[in-house]
Amino acid sequence: MRIIFYNLKIFFILFFIFIILNIVLLINVWAISDKEMESKSEYELYNIAAEYFQSKNDQEAFKVVKYLLENKNPRNKQALYILIEILIRNINNFPQYKRKDIxxxxxxxxxxxxxxxxYYDYKAYYYKGWAFYNLGDLATAERNFKRALENYDNYLPALYYLxxxxxxxxxxxxAQKTIEKILNIEPYNIDFRKLYFELLIKQNKLDDALSYFNSYLKNLNDEKIFYLISLVYxxxxxxxxxxDYxxxxxxxxxxxxxxxxLKVKILFKIKDYKKTEEIINNYFKDTNDEEIKNIYNNIQAIKAQRxxxxxxxxxxxxxxxxAGYFISRSYKENMYKKYLQAQKSSYIEKVSKKAENLEILVGFAYDFLSKFLETxxxxxxxxxSKRDNALYKYINKISRDLDSIEIIYVYTKYSSWLAEGANKPFSIYQVQEDQIMYEYFGGKNIINFKKEGVRVIIPAVSRGILQALVLIGALKDEEELFKVIKDKKELLSxxxxxxxxxxxxxxxxxxAILDELTRLYNRRYMLQKLEEEISKANQSKSKLSFILCDIDNFKKFNDTYGHQVGDEVLRVVAKVFKEASRADFDIPFRYGGEEIGLILPNTDSEKAFExxxxxxNLVSSKRFEGVPTIITISIGLSTYPDHGLDPETLIKExxxxxxxxxxxxxxxxxxxxVKVLLNESESDKIDDKKLTSFANDGGSKDKKDKELSKEFKLPSFCYSYEDFISYYNNLKTNISNIKLVxxxxxxxxxxxxxxxxxxNLLLTESITAKLIDNNEVEIKLLLVDRSENEVQDLISGIENRFKVKIS
Incomplete structure (x- = not known):
C-alpha cells in the first residue's frame, strides 16, 4: 500500500508540474495587446518579438516589431532584421502579383x-541582393552581395546567392571560385553540395557530376537533385x-x-511525339520559349511528313x-526570321533601354553577348571621343595579360576596309592575312591578340564611324566558337x-556631366551634387567629406615627357579615384587641370583621411612606360559641418x-x-600643437628633431631616415629594378x-639624409626602373657636378 501511495503521490506532482508548464507556455504565446506593449521597454519588446519569431508565430512577431519600430526606436537594427526575415519567410504566402511590392x-x-x-551592414546588403535576385535584376543583386562580402567575406548566404x-x-x-570557398567553410551542407553538382553540369563534366551524385547526393529525396541528375543523363x-529521374x-x-x-526534350529525343505534344498543349501553349516552339513545330512537321x-x-x-523540300525550306526561313527578330528585340530591352552611361552600356552588352555567343x-x-585612333578598355574577360592593356592604338589611314567590314565578325586569321586590316591594327596588336586568346574581332560602326572594338575568345575549342559565330553571323552584325x-x-x-579625358564627373555636375549632398547631410545630421588632390610637379612632368603621357597619368589617377570610391554612393570628379577630387557622403574626417x-599610396605605386619618375599627389580634405556649411566654404577649406x-x-x-604657409620663412613659426593636420609626411617633427643635431635640418620634401629605409625594404619586394645610391x-x-x-634633376622617387658626424652628411637616393647606362650617367653627372663620393 505504501508503494502504491508513494507512486500516486509522484504521479500527481508530475501532473501538477505539467499543468503549470502548459499555463506558462500559453501565457508566453498569448497574443500581446497594445496596452501591454506600451508598458514594455524596447529591450523587452524585442525579446518578445524574437520569441514569437523563433516559435514561427509570425503574425504576432510582426505586430510587436512594427510597434517597436514605430513607437520605441525606428533605428533598432535587430528589429528591422526580424521584420525583413518575416517578409522573406512568408513571401510564398503572398499572391504572385503582390510579391514584387514585398x-x-x-x-x-x-x-x-x-x-x-x-552603411557597412553586411546583412542589409544581403537582403537587398536577395530582393533584387528574386526581381530578376542580377547585376544589382551581384553588386549588393559583393558589398555584403566586403564587410563579412565569409557570409554564406551572400556567397550562396552570388x-x-x-x-x-x-x-x-x-562560380567555381565562390562555390569552392563555400564548401571550404561548410563542406557538408546539402544546398551547397547541390550548387557544386550544378557547376559540374554547367562545366559539361558529366562523368564527374555523376560520380559526385553517387558519392554524396544519391540517397536524397530532393526534387532539384532529381532534375539535375536527369539533366546529366x-x-x-x-x-x-x-x-526516370x-x-x-x-x-x-x-x-x-x-x-x-526537360521532360519534353527527353520525350522528343526518344521519339514519343504524342506525349511530347500533349505536355506542350497542356503547359506551354502560349509560351515564348524558342526551344519549346521549335520542338512543337518539329512535331507538327513530322506529323505533316507522315x-x-x-x-x-x-x-x-x-x-x-x-513539295517537302519547298515546305521545309519555307518553314525554316520563317522560323529563322522570327528568331532573328526575337533576339534583336531582346537586345534592345536588356541593353539599349537600360544604358545610362558607357560603363553600364558595356556591362549590359557584355552580359548579353556572353549568353548569345556562349562564351x-x-x-x-x-x-x-577626341582621338579616333585610340580605343580605351572598358571590359576584358579574355586574359589577365590582355586586361593590362588599357589603350589600343590603330592606324586610321588604313581604315578603308571598315566601309564593307562594318559590324561584321572577322577571325584573327583573316585579319592576319589581310594586309590592310593587319596594318590598321598594327602588327604588334594582332600578335598580342592572338597570343592572349582573341579569335574574333568585330568593329562596331555607326554612321560610318568606328565606335568600338569587340574582341572574342573561345572558352575551349575555337572551332566551336567559329561555328556559333557563323550560325549567328547575320543577327550578330x-x-x-x-x-x-x-x-x-x-x-x-x-x-553634359562627364569630363571627356578622365570620364569623371565634371566641375559643374560636382557643384550641383555637392549642394544636394550637403542638404541630405543636414537633414540626416550626418557628416560629409570633400577630397581635393593635385598631381605633384605636373607642369614640369608635362614639359619633360609630353602632354600625351601627361594625359595618361590623369586617366590613371582618375581610375584610382573611381576604384577607391563606393559605387553608386561616392562622387569622383575632375575639378580642373590636374586637380581631381571625391565627395564622400556619410563620412567623417578620420574615415575620409584613410x-x-x-x-x-595607390597613385605612387603606379608605373608608366618610359617614365622613371614616381607620380605622387598632394591632398587636402574638408568635412561638413566641421569646416564649412556650404559648398564654397568646403571647397575653399x-x-x-x-x-x-x-x-x-x-x-x-x-x-x-591648418594655416597655409605664405612663404618659406613662415615655416619655422608654425606651432605643431595648433595644427589639426593628419599630414603624412614620413615622420613627425619631434622624431626628426631627435634624429638630427641643431646644425643639421632635413628639408620637408625628404623622408626621415627610418621611414626611407622602411620604404626601400617594402619597395624591394615588389620592384626588381631598384638602385640605392x-x-x-x-x-x-x-x-x-x-x-x-x-x-632640378626630378629625382623624386625618394630621398633622405642623416648626419654621420659633426661635419659629414650621408644622402641616400632611390632610383627606380632605370637602365644601367642611365644610372651610371646620373652617378657620373652628380660626382662631376658636386665633387662628392658616391657608393
Missing amino acids: YYQIIEKSNWITDNID SKIYLDRNDLEN YNKSEFKNAL IDKALNFNNNNSDYLK IYIIFVVLLGLLVVGI TKIAIYIVD DIIEEFANDVMSTRFKEA VAERIR ADEALYYSKKTGKNKTTIAG SIKTDIDNYEKILYDLHF
Missing part, C-alpha cells in the same frame, strides 16, 4: 539601415535514366516549367519530295550595329589644406584647419645638393 519593401528597409544606421548568379550567367570561373544521351522531380512539383521542359508519305504513295515519290571571354574597347548606335547616343547623354591615404600639403613637401594628405658630403653643401637633386 521585394521593394525589403529593399527600402535595407536601404534605410545602410543610409541611417550602419554563386547562383554566376551559374545563371554562365560565368563558370567565378540527358546530356549523356541516356534518355531512359533521364526520364525527371518523373521523380515532377512527383514533387508537377507544374514546374523547367522540369516539364501525311505527305501517304500522299507520296498516291502521287509518287518525286512530287512529294519536291565569357569577351573584351570591349571604346574609341576616344545587327546586334553589334545596335551597340555601335547605343555608344554614339550614350556619348551625347554623358557630354580613403585619401589609400588613394595617395580643402583647397587651403591642399596648398599646405604642396607647400610642406608634397606627397601627403592634410585635413582642413649613397652620397657623402660636408654639412655646408648637403642642403644645396638635396634641393638640386629634388627640384
Whole structure:
C-alpha cells in the first residue's frame, strides 16, 4: 500500500508540474495587446518579438516589431532584421502579383539601415541582393552581395546567392571560385553540395557530376537533385535514366516549367511525339520559349511528313519530295526570321533601354553577348571621343595579360576596309592575312591578340564611324566558337550595329556631366551634387567629406615627357579615384587641370583621411612606360559641418589644406584647419600643437628633431631616415629594378645638393639624409626602373657636378 501511495503521490506532482508548464507556455504565446506593449521597454519588446519569431508565430512577431519600430526606436537594427526575415519567410504566402511590392519593401528597409544606421551592414546588403535576385535584376543583386562580402567575406548566404548568379550567367570561373570557398567553410551542407553538382553540369563534366551524385547526393529525396541528375543523363544521351529521374522531380512539383521542359526534350529525343505534344498543349501553349516552339513545330512537321508519305504513295515519290523540300525550306526561313527578330528585340530591352552611361552600356552588352555567343571571354574597347585612333578598355574577360592593356592604338589611314567590314565578325586569321586590316591594327596588336586568346574581332560602326572594338575568345575549342559565330553571323552584325548606335547616343547623354579625358564627373555636375549632398547631410545630421588632390610637379612632368603621357597619368589617377570610391554612393570628379577630387557622403574626417591615404599610396605605386619618375599627389580634405556649411566654404577649406600639403613637401594628405604657409620663412613659426593636420609626411617633427643635431635640418620634401629605409625594404619586394645610391658630403653643401637633386634633376622617387658626424652628411637616393647606362650617367653627372663620393 505504501508503494502504491508513494507512486500516486509522484504521479500527481508530475501532473501538477505539467499543468503549470502548459499555463506558462500559453501565457508566453498569448497574443500581446497594445496596452501591454506600451508598458514594455524596447529591450523587452524585442525579446518578445524574437520569441514569437523563433516559435514561427509570425503574425504576432510582426505586430510587436512594427510597434517597436514605430513607437520605441525606428533605428533598432535587430528589429528591422526580424521584420525583413518575416517578409522573406512568408513571401510564398503572398499572391504572385503582390510579391514584387514585398521585394521593394525589403529593399527600402535595407536601404534605410545602410543610409541611417550602419552603411557597412553586411546583412542589409544581403537582403537587398536577395530582393533584387528574386526581381530578376542580377547585376544589382551581384553588386549588393559583393558589398555584403566586403564587410563579412565569409557570409554564406551572400556567397550562396552570388554563386547562383554566376551559374545563371554562365560565368563558370567565378562560380567555381565562390562555390569552392563555400564548401571550404561548410563542406557538408546539402544546398551547397547541390550548387557544386550544378557547376559540374554547367562545366559539361558529366562523368564527374555523376560520380559526385553517387558519392554524396544519391540517397536524397530532393526534387532539384532529381532534375539535375536527369539533366546529366540527358546530356549523356541516356534518355531512359533521364526520364526516370525527371518523373521523380515532377512527383514533387508537377507544374514546374523547367522540369516539364526537360521532360519534353527527353520525350522528343526518344521519339514519343504524342506525349511530347500533349505536355506542350497542356503547359506551354502560349509560351515564348524558342526551344519549346521549335520542338512543337518539329512535331507538327513530322506529323505533316507522315501525311505527305501517304500522299507520296498516291502521287509518287518525286512530287512529294519536291513539295517537302519547298515546305521545309519555307518553314525554316520563317522560323529563322522570327528568331532573328526575337533576339534583336531582346537586345534592345536588356541593353539599349537600360544604358545610362558607357560603363553600364558595356556591362549590359557584355552580359548579353556572353549568353548569345556562349562564351565569357569577351573584351570591349571604346574609341576616344577626341582621338579616333585610340580605343580605351572598358571590359576584358579574355586574359589577365590582355586586361593590362588599357589603350589600343590603330592606324586610321588604313581604315578603308571598315566601309564593307562594318559590324561584321572577322577571325584573327583573316585579319592576319589581310594586309590592310593587319596594318590598321598594327602588327604588334594582332600578335598580342592572338597570343592572349582573341579569335574574333568585330568593329562596331555607326554612321560610318568606328565606335568600338569587340574582341572574342573561345572558352575551349575555337572551332566551336567559329561555328556559333557563323550560325549567328547575320543577327550578330545587327546586334553589334545596335551597340555601335547605343555608344554614339550614350556619348551625347554623358557630354553634359562627364569630363571627356578622365570620364569623371565634371566641375559643374560636382557643384550641383555637392549642394544636394550637403542638404541630405543636414537633414540626416550626418557628416560629409570633400577630397581635393593635385598631381605633384605636373607642369614640369608635362614639359619633360609630353602632354600625351601627361594625359595618361590623369586617366590613371582618375581610375584610382573611381576604384577607391563606393559605387553608386561616392562622387569622383575632375575639378580642373590636374586637380581631381571625391565627395564622400556619410563620412567623417578620420574615415575620409584613410580613403585619401589609400588613394595617395595607390597613385605612387603606379608605373608608366618610359617614365622613371614616381607620380605622387598632394591632398587636402574638408568635412561638413566641421569646416564649412556650404559648398564654397568646403571647397575653399580643402583647397587651403591642399596648398599646405604642396607647400610642406608634397606627397601627403592634410585635413582642413591648418594655416597655409605664405612663404618659406613662415615655416619655422608654425606651432605643431595648433595644427589639426593628419599630414603624412614620413615622420613627425619631434622624431626628426631627435634624429638630427641643431646644425643639421632635413628639408620637408625628404623622408626621415627610418621611414626611407622602411620604404626601400617594402619597395624591394615588389620592384626588381631598384638602385640605392649613397652620397657623402660636408654639412655646408648637403642642403644645396638635396634641393638640386629634388627640384632640378626630378629625382623624386625618394630621398633622405642623416648626419654621420659633426661635419659629414650621408644622402641616400632611390632610383627606380632605370637602365644601367642611365644610372651610371646620373652617378657620373652628380660626382662631376658636386665633387662628392658616391657608393
